[in-house]
Amino acid sequence: MLRYAALKTGRALFVVWAAFTLTFALLFVLPADPVSLLFDPAEINTIPPEVREQVAANYGFDQPVLVQYLSRLGHALTGDFGHSVQSGKPVTEAVLAVLPSTLALAAGALVLALIIAFAIALIASSTRHRWVKELIESLPSASVSVPVFLSGILILQIFSFRLGWFPAFGDDGPSSLVLPIVTLAIPVSGPIAELLVRNFAIELRSGYVTTSWAKGATRAQVITGDVSRNASLPALTIAGITFGNLIAGSVITETVFAREGVGRMTQTAINTLDVPLVQGIVVFVAASFALINLIVDLIYPLLDPRLRAVLAAPAVRTA
């Protein structure tokens, strides 16, 4: 068990380090010179060379690549990702400042997505009418097919501009969160719902369910008592995909709804090739991703007795 935990932790750390190194390499392999991007493109030819050198020295762009890499890595280990080239703020501070807004959005969207997904799975598996089942089962595909910006703008037009129920932009309290959460929950709920529907169907055909029927359980008791618990466990395995969907969706949702957040900051940082900020965000996202997967890996044995037994059993030698 300890070996299992150590292995998973090591893998998580490797992923974070690899993300850091890859972004560093990519950003320096790109054709754009980060220093040039600090100046108005029309005026670049008139910038005196001393000014460019001074700016480059300010950000450490003038040193050899390997030195830059090691120095950045060293600082990163202490949590210092340098200063954003475009705003001058320390990267860690910039990310932490907008993080709560994204967390609120992501958490809300995740909860709503889970509710939607369970609702879809429950209705699909408990209904006796085939047409209802097939209609509900087509919803997950529809939810991932509609582009986030389209659904966001439609929702805005109807519920904010026409009906005036919710604000269209900014962050003035809970009512500003409703529309973005709904928009983001739609694509996130798709894969989860799909998985749950499949698993519910499979579990309903298994042996222990037949036993329950035989003992006289109603349909509701079977579904809530037996099937739900076992069918939902695999949903944890796609926690990584879900997280990825949340991050990708948040970039667009935050832009459409003019909210501050990590997603929107990523988009502007990439557009302006703000090297330290992009690196900070990528490492942050990679670290979160690795952490979530790590937690899932560590929790799984606790929830699934079968895996616990496998890990606890002494290693069997194959002769």
Add this chain to the structure above:
Amino acid sequence: MSDLRSSIESAEASRRRKWPWAAAAAAVVVIVAGTVLAVSQRDSGADPAASDDPVSGGTLEFALIDYQRSPDPQWGTNYAESLVGNNITDKLTWQDPDTGEITPWLAESWEYNDDLTEFTFHLRHDVTFSDGTPFNAEVVKANFDQYVHGDPALDINANGAALLPGYIETQALDEYTAVVRFEKPLASFLQATSFTANAQPGFLSLSTLALNAEERTDATKIIGTGPFVYESWEEQVKTVVVKRDGYNWSPPAIGHDGEAYLDKIVFNSIPEASVRTGSLVSGTIDATLDVGTTDEAPLTEQGFDIISRGVSGTAIFFNFNSQLFPTNDIAVRKAIQLGWDREAVEQTVLTDSYSIATSVLAPSVQGYVDHSDSLRYDPDEAARLLDEAGWVPGDDGIRVKDGKRLELKLLGINNLVVNKPAYESIHEDLQDIGIDLQLTVVPIPDYTANVANAATDWNIVAANRSRNDPAVLNLHYSPALGNASFVTGDSPGIDVDEVTEVLGQLETTLDPTERAAYAAAAQDLLIEKYALVNPIYNPSQVIAQASYVHGIIFDAQSRNHFVDAWKGTGT
């Protein structure tokens, strides 16, 4: 076993599955209905005629695409940063947006020596910063020194080095007299003191200048002399400014007395175009910048006002690379000038807020001369020029000379929505006369990456340069400075010294008649004699505002000042 139960439950004869199709049809109907409902026009009641008297008080909700990445106005290079900076700080002079003339502001009067290397400013005595400290010659000196040299210890960049090349120092002769000295003649310095666009020379208090870059991210510590003061700055979301009590020094040319009318302005950053216009229509926003060309007509029909001003500086242009084949052939350059249908672009791509360029300078710049005779659509003449120069139509319709095709590579920016469709229209027209124009229209970072190799890789660079002074032609095209057409010894048929001299004259005098003559000579050289540039259209800044909003000023660089803005009844 459970399968048996399931199969009993669903023991209907399996039919051809119609329900997924019905579900899909229902979903389509819902989406279409939703879209129609969403985009259908809403009747807005006509606003009652408002009185003409300014009303004090109120909050103006303003929207734009960009957001301020830092509250420091001397650093800020994007539109939001220069917009807010203009309302927090003041400049030495004010350039009249209609005539281009430099008029007094914080400086009441000024003189300069004949060499244009020393400028003496006599400052107003009654100006104070919002923290009560006085504005005087020492403040001017401290500002310009930091603005031009930067301050590495404070992480401050040399934000103004490009605007004030050759700056030596500022001397404070007495409390209200400042002398700025340069190494070489800089006629454009006078206009530079009024500059309100990127990295503008707005004056900050001495306490602000002492702060480092990180400390300057606290907006309440940025102290200026302007009609408004920072209240808060939420990055990516909004900037809030409030009225400065006791403000009494707006530019005399504006004719506004005392403080601003508005109590508060909220600059909201809204990246999505439909959300900006939707918020305006629903009344959440009072006015918005960054209005798309397709939104202008619908908004006007709904009772909103569209106000705009052309950007002053150069037009959006095609700069020809004079040392790279085939743009090193003057016949090709002239053919391109004559080879595209200006009316087509005007009618299909532009709106009334924009105009086709008739010179490399925008009409609002002093010294502008109308060159629409040379910049006209004449495909026959273009074809004739190419024939004479030996460009023979090839098999695919594209002309060939000495075995090489007449193909050109163009690099442009897609930041302005009008650019790509305009360039594509030109591409079509040029193809008809046998020129293959290959377009690469990309976002700013990719453009910047590619423009570094412009001398060797690109025949045409499409951009513009915003600066309301004819000397912008020198800054941009002089072989000694920007050299945007890469005029060197390798450029056939071009006298490099002549170009440097004709353009350089613009910096040597402030006498209006001489300046006008030099500007005319510069435009002739660039457009007629050497055909180094093909101007396309004049870009504009466009605002859509509710009918109860009044008094938003467009300055000479088309930035907005709100000191005279007010909201009438009917809010």
